[in-house]
Amino acid sequence: MKGLTHFVSGVCAASFIPQVVRMSANSGDGSAASFILLLAGAYGVLPDTMDFKLGQFFSIAETELDPDPVKPDPQHMADEFARVINEVGETGKPQRVQFFTSQLGANRWRQYNVVFEPRAIVIQFNEVVSTSQIPFPGTAPPPERRMGRAEFKYELKSRSLEHDWLNDCVRWLRQKLKGPDMPPGPVKPSTVDIFGGPQFGFRKEADGKIYFDWLPWHRTWSHSWVLGFLLTLPVHLLAFGFALNANWAAAGALSAAGKYGELTSLLFTMNSWWLYGAVAFLGFFFHVFEDMTGHIGGALFWPLHKPRSEGLELFKASDPRTNFSIMYTALTLTLWNMDRFTTKVIAFPHWFINFPANIGFRADLWSAKFPFLAGLLEPLGKWARSVSPLNPTLAEWLGHAVTLTLFLVIPMFIYFKFIAWLKPRIVARERERMELTVQNLKVLGQSEYAESAVPQEAADGADLEDVLD
Amino acid sequence: MTAKRAVFLAVIVAFLLLAAAALAAPATRPATPAAPASQSFTERWDDGATDLLVWWLPYKMQLDHYMLDPTGLAIMILVGTLVGTVIGALFCLIPSFHIYNLAGMCVMMWLVIKGLVPFAVLAPFFMGMIVAFAYINTIPMSFFSAADESSGASLLPTNDLVARGRGWDASILSGIGTMAGTLILIALTPFAYLVITFIHEICGPHTHWIIGLILVFYVMSEWPKGAGRGKTTWAKFSDAWRNVFAGVFTFILASITGCILLTKPLVPVEDAFQAIMPVFVGFFAFPSVIQALLNQSDPPKQYLSKYVNADFKEVGYAALPGTIAGLMCALFPGITMGISCIFSGHMCNHRSLRALSFEKPVEPGTYVRLHTPEMYYKQEAVFILGGGITKILYYVGAFLFVFVLTAITPNGMGRGGLNIMLRPVFSPEPGDYFIMLAVILIASCVSLLALITFTKWTIQILPRLNMNLVFILPSILMLFCIYWLGGGWVGLGIAAVTTCIGSIPVFYASRRSHTMAFLLVPIAINVAGYGDVLARWMHLV
Numbered sequence A: 001m002k003g004l005t006h007f008v009s010g011v012c013a014a015s016f017i018p019q020v021v022r023m024s025a026n027s028g029d030g031s032a033a034s035f036i037l038l039l040a041g042a043y044g045v046l047p048d049t050m051d052f053k054l055g056q057f058f059s060i061a062e063t064e065l066d067p068d069p070v071k072p073d074p075q076h077m078a079d080e081f082a083r084v085i086n087e088v089g090e091t092g093k094p095q096r097v098q099f100f101t102s103q104l105g106a107n108r109w110r111q112y113n114v115v116f117e118p119r120a121i122v123i124q125f126n127e128v129v130s131t132s133q134i135p136f137p138g139t140a141p142p143p144e145r146r147m148g149r150a151e152f153k154y155e156l157k158s159r160s161l162e163h164d165w166l167n168d169c170v171r172w173l174r175q176k177l178k179g180p181d182m183p184p185g186p187v188k189p190s191t192v193d194i195f196g197g198p199q200f201g202f203r204k205e206a207d208g209k210i211y212f213d214w215l216p217w218h219r220t221w222s223h224s225w226v227l228g229f230l231l232t233l234p235v236h237l238l239a240f241g242f243a244l245n246a247n248w249a250a251a252g253a254l255s256a257a258g259k260y261g262e263l264t265s266l267l268f269t270m271n272s273w274w275l276y277g278a279v280a281f282l283g284f285f286f287h288v289f290e291d292m293t294g295h296i297g298g299a300l301f302w303p304l305h306k307p308r309s310e311g312l313e314l315f316k317a318s319d320p321r322t323n324f325s326i327m328y329t330a331l332t333l334t335l336w337n338m339d340r341f342t343t344k345v346i347a348f349p350h351w352f353i354n355f356p357a358n359i360g361f362r363a364d365l366w367s368a369k370f371p372f373l374a375g376l377l378e379p380l381g382k383w384a385r386s387v388s389p390l391n392p393t394l395a396e397w398l399g400h401a402v403t404l405t406l407f408l409v410i411p412m413f414i415y416f417k418f419i420a421w422l423k424p425r426i427v428a429r430e431r432e433r434m435e436l437t438v439q440n441l442k443v444l445g446q447s448e449y450a451e452s453a454v455p456q457e458a459a460d461g462a463d464l465e466d467v468l469d
Numbered sequence B: 001m002t003a004k005r006a007v008f009l010a011v012i013v014a015f016l017l018l019a020a021a022a023l024a025a026p027a028t029r030p031a032t033p034a035a036p037a038s039q040s041f042t043e044r045w046d047d048g049a050t051d052l053l054v055w056w057l058p059y060k061m062q063l064d065h066y067m068l069d070p071t072g073l074a075i076m077i078l079v080g081t082l083v084g085t086v087i088g089a090l091f092c093l094i095p096s097f098h099i100y101n102l103a104g105m106c107v108m109m110w111l112v113i114k115g116l117v118p119f120a121v122l123a124p125f126f127m128g129m130i131v132a133f134a135y136i137n138t139i140p141m142s143f144f145s146a147a148d149e150s151s152g153a154s155l156l157p158t159n160d161l162v163a164r165g166r167g168w169d170a171s172i173l174s175g176i177g178t179m180a181g182t183l184i185l186i187a188l189t190p191f192a193y194l195v196i197t198f199i200h201e202i203c204g205p206h207t208h209w210i211i212g213l214i215l216v217f218y219v220m221s222e223w224p225k226g227a228g229r230g231k232t233t234w235a236k237f238s239d240a241w242r243n244v245f246a247g248v249f250t251f252i253l254a255s256i257t258g259c260i261l262l263t264k265p266l267v268p269v270e271d272a273f274q275a276i277m278p279v280f281v282g283f284f285a286f287p288s289v290i291q292a293l294l295n296q297s298d299p300p301k302q303y304l305s306k307y308v309n310a311d312f313k314e315v316g317y318a319a320l321p322g323t324i325a326g327l328m329c330a331l332f333p334g335i336t337m338g339i340s341c342i343f344s345g346h347m348c349n350h351r352s353l354r355a356l357s358f359e360k361p362v363e364p365g366t367y368v369r370l371h372t373p374e375m376y377y378k379q380e381a382v383f384i385l386g387g388g389i390t391k392i393l394y395y396v397g398a399f400l401f402v403f404v405l406t407a408i409t410p411n412g413m414g415r416g417g418l419n420i421m422l423r424p425v426f427s428p429e430p431g432d433y434f435i436m437l438a439v440i441l442i443a444s445c446v447s448l449l450a451l452i453t454f455t456k457w458t459i460q461i462l463p464r465l466n467m468n469l470v471f472i473l474p475s476i477l478m479l480f481c482i483y484w485l486g487g488g489w490v491g492l493g494i495a496a497v498t499t500c501i502g503s504i505p506v507f508y509a510s511r512r513s514h515t516m517a518f519l520l521v522p523i524a525i526n527v528a529g530y531g532d533v534l535a536r537w538m539h540l541v
Helices: A003-015 A018-024 A037-058 A074-091 A165-178 A225-250 A254-267 A273-291 A320-343 A348-353 A357-369 A371-386 A392-444 A447-460 A464-468 B003-028 B041-066 B070-092 B099-113 B119-136 B138-143 B149-153 B155-163 B167-187 B189-220 B233-240 B242-263 B269-274 B277-295 B312-331 B337-348 B374-403 B417-422 B432-464 B467-485 B488-508 B512-528 B531-537
Strands: A063-065 A095-099 A102-105 A108-117 A120-129 A147-151 A190-192 A199-204 A210-214 B357-359 B369-371
Touching: A003 A018, A003 A037, A003 A273, A003 A320, A003 B189, A003 B337, A018 A273, A018 A320, A037 A225, A037 A273, A037 B189, A037 B233, A063 A074, A074 A095, A074 A120, A074 A147, A074 A199, A074 A210, A225 A273, A320 A392, A320 B189, A320 B337, A348 A392, A357 A371, A392 B369, A392 B374, B041 B070, B070 B099, B070 B119, B070 B432, B099 B119, B099 B277, B099 B417, B099 B467, B119 B138, B119 B167, B119 B374, B119 B417, B119 B432, B138 B155, B138 B167, B138 B432, B155 B167, B155 B374, B167 B312, B167 B374, B167 B432, B189 B242, B189 B312, B189 B337, B189 B512, B233 B242, B242 B277, B242 B488, B242 B512, B242 B531, B277 B467, B277 B488, B277 B512, B312 B337, B312 B374, B337 B374, B337 B512, B374 B417, B374 B432, B467 B488, B488 B512, B512 B531
Parallel strands: A063 A095
Antiparallel strands: A095 A199, A102 A108, A108 A120, A108 A190, A120 A147, A199 A210, B357 B369
């Protein structure tokens, strides 16, 4: 999932601890408030930060395929790739291949595809694209330098045969949630265009096929609950140390507290020092938990159990519906927690505490204002005053239920209904465009020119029919 | 940079040094009967201007009489709106000149002439000015690359369009987005009273950590832009991390500068009103000018097209991210467009509802077709439209929310520079909100028409402009402003330091908004209640 999704989820989880929210609020009486919730957010994105900012640089590929920006040679790249696969098959030694992007300018990149067949690879260079991945028409290389294809002796496969107890557990849960697994499909093609290129790992398995491992450095050691706990230990230790320091400062032993005593006494107390590490761990925990709902999974117990498991395959990490709905839910719940633990300005919980007496009050008010309704309102007021008030806890939670229904359930319902209405329309329009493209290609009979016609159309905003004319 | 340009730049710098020295001279000459150097701009203005304006007093009394009548009041509000819009629109055309600089000068002039101008024109005047800025600022931003902090939200696509000769599209799209934002702002009225007030009150005691969270995510979400080439871990790491290092370094420097300057201002007290101007001119305007002078090439030929590449669908796609980003800016102190757009972009990006797809070759053995969905082509327009929506919610919404007076927000809930500047001279009254909506609508219509006309003029004169002068003359103007309003030599010194800091992200391709740590870090620390302790800890008090 997106970094921001993990970030707000971590903060949301931490906001369910009343003491955390209370110590974070500025009471306005001159006392200082805590920044503890920053830890939940920071640790919430830490696993991906470690992967993309650190981990990937520790994964040195045995083979690097770096296309020449001026004269790319797809055949050479395909041959090199085939050599690696054959070596893995013959020696049984795993290898990694790093593809690099081809940058032509500040906002110009040469896009290429890596398309896998069971026993072959096709490298195909496309148009120049912008950083927004929009192709510029007419910039594809000439046909003789556009595509390279090489065959290898061993078959590629996308799902591993080798699975341990953790993977078995994940598969069991996935099958309970989603039904039996679909047969594994072919290895999916990749597009390499902007920023960094992908790395692929290859490993020969017992059936003689080569397992294709997409981003072998991703979600391994960094996505582990054990590592998450270990990373929160410094937070625990520091918070405890600062709390001790603050305690000494409060006890008047300023010489022992040193010059930091004044600062630490504002931030830490002996009652709350443990919360800092706990909140950090919550952020980390929820990141790994959320990633397990995707396709790649994680190495949950690294270093105790190192292999990366599969995921539950419930959502795609890039699915905007999942990301948006989780973010909106997390933000709404965080605001709700902030209000119920500190500010208490949302009226519904208070309203239900006075229910139904407040109905009686309103009925009296309106019957005086609108005498023609008095016959209806007066009995209502009488009834409301005669009924005993609701249990305060029940009344408060009724108010919370109304709040969450209004601001979470209904907006989410509308959002999903809207997307369900929108997506088929987008897909239908795209299908129409694709069919027209095929007609276009057949009419023109020259693929390299015909392919450029579609980007031309979209970039200029005219209708496709105009281009075909 | 060619030798000719280097010589030209050197001459200009020499001229500036001489001019600054000449300006400084009277204050050091004991025989000169001029005002003492310690006098503020307001006092200096007051001495000379008030006497000249006394002739106006009888007319002012007449005006006050007319304003007892609602029609007279409405006419005065209309006049205030139009004057503010026109002044704002004209000054916004100056590259690197921010509306808050102009607003600051206007507030100081108001302090002098407040007895001579009806009070009712004050808010419409400033509202008209800021609305005009939200619209017209697109022109210098797109055509002259004069970036202020908020330009990060719409700079890349607009610059790209200008480079391709489609500056007209960029400008008009931004105008359409801003007009859509105006309508959204008006449509948000019930939401402003019934929901935003509650969010404002709930977030109030938690502002420090919310700003802190925004900063943490902002820093942590800048991914390495390099490809990571190299045989060793360190080689790959350093190749990829250039922009991240630069970003973190900028953030730290800006934070330290902010903690120092906001705790112990170096600018003299009498110039404190515009104390922050040299800082932001240094962070944003001057690095852009340096970059433009170094990279300058002839402006590409621009085309006037009959249509722009967008329809209502694109406005619809842009509405949600634009509104979220705009409300973030309008509700939280110190959060600007560049930062908020990162958040709303991450939150609302629905591009991958339909991802890139691989299609079968038309003939076996030929190319696989990579189908790029239409949504990808439209994102440029969506981005610019969203930037327009955000811009008006940020600048205008932040000021408009001052007028949302409810039981839980008795003093309104406005944020932003204009609100801070006007606080000492103006307080809203019930009913003002709806007058302001009318003011916004009128100013928006005028500004959109002005945008269309000004864009046409810009396209016509662009090929004849000397781009060196386009950047250097406003810079000289800004240097004078800093000298006169921002603390004299001390202000210029501050601007020099912040220009160095602001140049780091420009030349290392990291996010320029890192410099906003100058405001955000001290605000978060002070709101949380650690300001005094930090000041003592840093030996600033």
